[in-house]
Amino acid sequence: MIDKVTILLATYNGELFIQDQIDSLKKQTYSNFQVFISDDGSTDNTLKIINSNLDDSRFKLLCNQRKGGVVNNFNFLLNCSIDTEYIMLCDQDDFWLNNKIEIMLNEFKLIESESYNVPLLLFSDLTLVDQKLKKISSSFYKHLNFNPENNIDLRYISWRSTVYGCSVIFNLKLVNVYNEFKLKKFSPMHDHLLALLAARHGRIHFLDKSFTYYRQHSNNVVGGSKKSLLSKLKRFKSLYNKVDVYCKSIISINELNQLSLLKKVNFISYNVLPFFRESPVFTSFFIFLFFLNGAENESSS
Template structure:
């Protein structure tokens, strides 16, 4: 996509059957204090009238562009990847269809990433968010409670990636995102990993949006603490999955020449940990040697690995 005058920020929104909250989200973007943006939306085949709502907003504001293609249903990952291909702005932000942005989210994110930029280094910044219920009335706290800066050590076992809808990244990082690989189902993770391995990742601790956790996502709120802890400790997929292991091996092989030696050593240790052919002693030693952590705790990661070995 190209215009005579490019907007400074492209906001990319992937939608699917989002009539319930999509108006609130688009309105929160329209009310942003920073105005030089373009909202590019791709609907993934909604059947509930979402597309009609999007086209209505596009007629009202020329900054809103609704994609028209014959690619069909791509899923969340494919939808966002297709949107990123369409962007040509200096900075990119991602938006989910059901959040609510605080009115200076774009301005604050843009100012922050500009402070961190240097030369042609790929930069990724992600902001905090406030967890809420569907109606935005109950607040469950912050999505992140980080006391350490983002790093490979404390990321690799956090396999959901940093929250995509909290991200802003520059064009140098955007150019590194492709190709993406099979077996990665989460765009957040892929973009986060590109930033950590090939550039820099920074965190805005202040929350810049309200993040709805739907009923299916808040089930654990309704069970007792002991059951919640046992579920969390035993949940093997929180460490890694077979698909994730396949994806990472392809990813590391493709980018190996662009990764510095310190990060290569870290990756080597990480692959030893997730290789179930290695003894538990070797895997625990690799955690200790590599300085890895989960939820900023090395002991917790070791304990969890023992439980799920």
């Protein structure tokens, strides 16, 4: 029996690119899949485009009510009744090579055969492209000087992740662990949490190939474009606020709120500092806000 794959597609105001993504799914060499779609209350023509594709029975629109952001939208999908062993995540503005499901599923099964029935996640590289799918870089990780193997290290994944949801395949066991995890007020991106839980409770692997055109444009939630120093300075306040919320989510999922100052220093020394060179600006922000939030928690308790 050929295994069916469930693809979770979260959408919101994606009329410019979503048909490209749907077309790339329809052209997959591995055709035994179903696509669960959740729309976050789009106000453009996204729903019209989705509905025009529902004549293909593999595509199912589950909900079009507002959930409040990409994380909540994917959390809704991950909490749905998934009846397949293998799951992939799909962004509305990317483009999949036609052999993506076939190769990633085969690779995943090879790993699974050696992994003794545990939660598993496999992620791959990405190809950076512009709005018209013109190639910017054949490797997301090389373009940004990130080491993808860092994500396999539990020290790293406990506070930072460069695993992107559109590049992953995972099993139902990981979904069950994810849904049992009690999300707090401040929670990380869904793909970071999936990777962290896979590392904690099972295994995470990297496939050094790209099957996804990761489109760069002004509206994508997490992009791979390099930014100039001037651009970064202009975005300082926004960056500060984002890293602050991110830091609070890391403190929350690792239950670091009640740790002593010494144990917090140990966390930074053991988990964060070994990877400082990969992203010095981000890491410096993180360390500063980590201790600032810790001090605020102690004063309020």
